[in-house]
Amino acid sequence: MIGQPDAPALSGSTVPRSRWRWTASRREAAWGWAFISPWIVGFVLFTAIPMAMALYFSLTDFDLRRPNEVQFIGLANYEQILRDPNVAQSMSITLRFAVLTVPPTIALSVGLAMLLNSPRLTGRRAFRTLFYMPTQIPLVASTLIWIGVLNEETGWVNGLLTLVGIQGPDWLNDPGWVLPSLGIVGLWGIGAMMLIALAGLQGIPSELYDAAKVDGAGAWTTLRRITLPLLTPVLFYSLLISCVGVSQYFIQAYVLTNGQPDASTLFYNVNLYREAFSFNQLGYASALAWVLFLIVLALAMLLFWSSSRWVYYAGERR
Numbered sequence: 001m002i003g004q005p006d007a008p009a010l011s012g013s014t015v016p017r018s019r020w021r022w023t024a025s026r027r028e029a030a031w032g033w034a035f036i037s038p039w040i041v042g043f044v045l046f047t048a049i050p051m052a053m054a055l056y057f058s059l060t061d062f063d064l065r066r067p068n069e070v071q072f073i074g075l076a077n078y079e080q081i082l083r084d085p086n087v088a089q090s091m092s093i094t095l096r097f098a099v100l101t102v103p104p105t106i107a108l109s110v111g112l113a114m115l116l117n118s119p120r121l122t123g124r125r126a127f128r129t130l131f132y133m134p135t136q137i138p139l140v141a142s143t144l145i146w147i148g149v150l151n152e153e154t155g156w157v158n159g160l161l162t163l164v165g166i167q168g169p170d171w172l173n174d175p176g177w178v179l180p181s182l183g184i185v186g187l188w189g190i191g192a193m194m195l196i197a198l199a200g201l202q203g204i205p206s207e208l209y210d211a212a213k214v215d216g217a218g219a220w221t222t223l224r225r226i227t228l229p230l231l232t233p234v235l236f237y238s239l240l241i242s243c244v245g246v247s248q249y250f251i252q253a254y255v256l257t258n259g260q261p262d263a264s265t266l267f268y269n270v271n272l273y274r275e276a277f278s279f280n281q282l283g284y285a286s287a288l289a290w291v292l293f294l295i296v297l298a299l300a301m302l303l304f305w306s307s308s309r310w311v312y313y314a315g316e317r318r
Contacts, residue, residue, distance in 0.1 A: 051293075054286040054289055054290060055286070055290060057070075057282055057283050058077055058078070058283060058286035058287035058289075058290050059072060059073065059074055059075070059077070059283075060072050060073060060283045061073045061076075061283050062281075062282045062283035062286070063280050063281065063282070063283075064276075064277075064280040064282050065280050077283055077284045077286075077287035080284065080287075081284075081287060081288065081291060086266065086271050087268075087271065087288070089266060090266050090267055090268040090270070090271040093179075093264070093265065093267055093268075094247065094249065094268045096179065097182065097183070097246060097249065097267070098242075098243065098246040100179060100180065101182075101186055101242075101246065102239070102243065102246060104183070104187075105186065105187065105190055105193065105242060106193070106235065106238050106239060106242060108187065109190045109193040109194040109196075109197050109238065110197045110231070110234075110235070110238075112131060112194045112197075113194050113195075113197035113198040113200075113201055114197075114201060114227075116128050116131070116194070117198055117201045117202065128195070128198070131190075131191045131194055132191035132192065132194070132195055133191065134188050134189055134191055135189050135191045135192050139189075139251050139252070140251060140255060142188060142189075143185065143251065143252050143255045143256060146185045146188070146256065147172070147255075147256060150171040150172055150181055150184075150185075152170040152171065152173070155168070157171070158171075172256055172257060173260075173261050174261070175261050175262050175264040178257060178261065178264055178265055179264070179265070181256075182253060182256065182257075182265065185252055185256070193238055193241075196234055196237065197231070197234050199234075200230075200231050200233065203230075204226070204227065208226050208230075209222065212225070212226055232310060232312050233312075233313060235311075236303070236307050236311045239303065240300060240303055243296075243299055243300075243303070244300070247268070247269075247292060247295070247296045247299075248269060249267050249269060250267065250269035250270060250273065253265045253267050253269075254270055254273065259271075259274070268288075268292060269292075271288070272288045272292070275288060
């Protein structure tokens with residue numbers, strides 16, 4: 001009826017409706033904070049505090065053999081980074097490995113996703129599971145398996161090459177082949193990126209493909225004008241995650257080669273690990289870690305800045 005409030009007031013309460021709504025909003029926010037509090041506590045304890053401690057240690061001469069003799073030395077560790085030839089070499093190796101592996105990994109994951117998204121392929125679900133399964137194997141265990149697979153004399157890869165008359169190289173002991181070998185090992189785990197690309201493909205409206213077919217567009221035109229533009233958010237995400245992953249590359253290189261042969265696999269993180277736990281220079285290693293963090297942060301900001309020029313989001317106005 002006209003003149004009556006939209007909702008009855010609480011019986012026996014003189015709290016105004018506006019304040020009741022404000023209280024309900026506060027209650028909802030409190031529940032939200034309660035649900036995310038485990039993550040906040042974990043972030044503070046296991047990320048924020050360790051990062052702050054690493055920043056402090058990077059300004060000190062902290063030797064693990066003398067934990068009670070920590071001396072503040074300011075920016076001396078960062079000055080040493082500029083003069084350390086191992087740092088320049090490890091950065092160069094990491095950069096070359098990124099150029100060698102990131103584009104093929106993204107291209108292959110998208111290609112597999114397009115293949116597994118085709119309605120003409122029989123057993124698509126089974127193939128999706130098979131390609132994703134390697135990501136569930138512990139990384140160290142799968143890396144140890146690859147030592148046997150890439151063995152020069154008894155490995156499966158060289159055995160298959162011998163069948164077609166090709167003499168396989170010494171994959172893990174030849175400085176010219178060890179980086180490609182690690183790239184091959186990395187392709188073993190592209191199942192997760194493939195599933196992300198598959199989800200992006202399935203999010204493209206089928207009406208666009210129907211309209212392109214009516215207009216007489218071929219497969220290449222459809223790929224170039226529809227699929228890839230609408231898949232750019234997935235490509236951007238894959239590129240960002242791949243670059244961050246390469247900057248953190250450590251386990252495979254450490255287990256397979258430990259920086260050898262001839263320091264050709266001395267990745268940045270392998271060098272950082274050596275400084276911290278082989279040479280016990282935790283202060284210098286902390287400085288290396290913070291330099292890596294700043295480099296990755298700058299790279300991420302650059303990618304986000306460039307995304308406005310080539311990443312297309314559906315419904316976005318340009």
